[in-house]
Amino acid sequence: MPLYRDEAVVLRTHKLGEADRIVTMLSRRHGKIRAVAKGVRRTASKFGARLEPFMVADVQLYEGRSLDTVTQAESLASYGAEIATDYAGYTAACAIVETADRLSDADSSVQQYLLLVGALRSLSRHERPPGLILDSYLLRALSIAGWAPSFVDCAVTGAPGPHRAFVVQLGGVVADEVAPPGTPRLDEQTLTLLGALLTGDWVTAEASAEGTRAQAGGVIAAYTQYHLERGLRSLQHVDPAARHDPAQSESGA
């Protein structure tokens, strides 16, 4: 199969030589792909902005020995330009694609692809606070990868919840008997928000207070960093405005 075609989201790019780039993509059917795009940094490039991060493209690739080469790219959705108009959304999108890059490989499932496209589309529409989109994405992407957290029943014994002791290393909330001494307890609102973000219950998630969003964001960041071993670089750069109410972040963006 020297020549193949797929739909893909551009996760990140690296400069290569004078004017080329290495493009890392998550595709629908071929999982993660790393390919060379020749001449893409020249302003007259036929690829234009189609191989920039957050773009969804119909790509044709030539299979190479170490790296594939992009021979054609047609834009399917260009979320980048819209996302870049909101700084908080841009920082959330960066954390999302870095996570997708770290969680996926050549055998990555189509669910990871669809979840990623959905998250970027939502950010490009500025429909919801970007921090909530990011946090929901992180929980669901980790779940698809086999690390679904528990926010109700005990993650160790399965004892029915609610439980409030949260232990990252044990996979979520645990019963008091199981919790190591000194385990922090989460308040009810934070647990409700975490559950809503995991299931995609946006009505509940958007009704949350800013303080609760910050709490939940901290829990999700710790859970994500734990499972991805090496820390995500972009998480620490997520703009604080990402967890504001839409009404407030509009005036600040």
Next chain:
Amino acid sequence: MYEGIVQELIDELGRLPGIGPKSAQRIAFHILQTESVDVSRLAELLTQIKERVRFCEICGNVSEEDTCTICRDPRRNAQTICVVEEAKDVVAIERTREFRGLYHVLGGAISPIDGIGPDDLRIKQLLQRLADGTVTEVIIATDPNLEGEATATYLTRMLQQPGLRVTRLASGLPVGGDLEYADEVTLGRAFEGRRVVE
């Protein structure tokens, strides 16, 4: 693999940006085989550039003094600052002869995935330059790609202050590329057609 010092040279050249193993080998053998290559002059330049060249204290452009020739030039319009990512973008814009103001070199673009946030760029220094009210227009000339646009969005948010016009280069620039590759005519037109951002 070559022996000893030849391989060392190839390895060292190969560490330079834009030079792959094949180019490194070609350059190494060019130096070895060509009479006309003045090796001592090249070596001298490489040593001196590290000793003599530094970054302008005001704008961050490359300079052999504390401040660069542009910042020292009294004929430049001190009311306008053009913000660029890299010193090489200053060169690209100077070529257009379209701009007579001063520059501010950020040292890159905001790219969280590479660990580069606003505090890693010379943004604080830019805000300091605006404090005394001399500057009335800031032209944001970051690259027309994703990181460049996001950096422009961030700067626009930070630069909201009375009496300051913030403009962005016109969109005639093809998106996705590096500013340094834009030809003079296109880049010049982008200056003329710059628009106010809010």
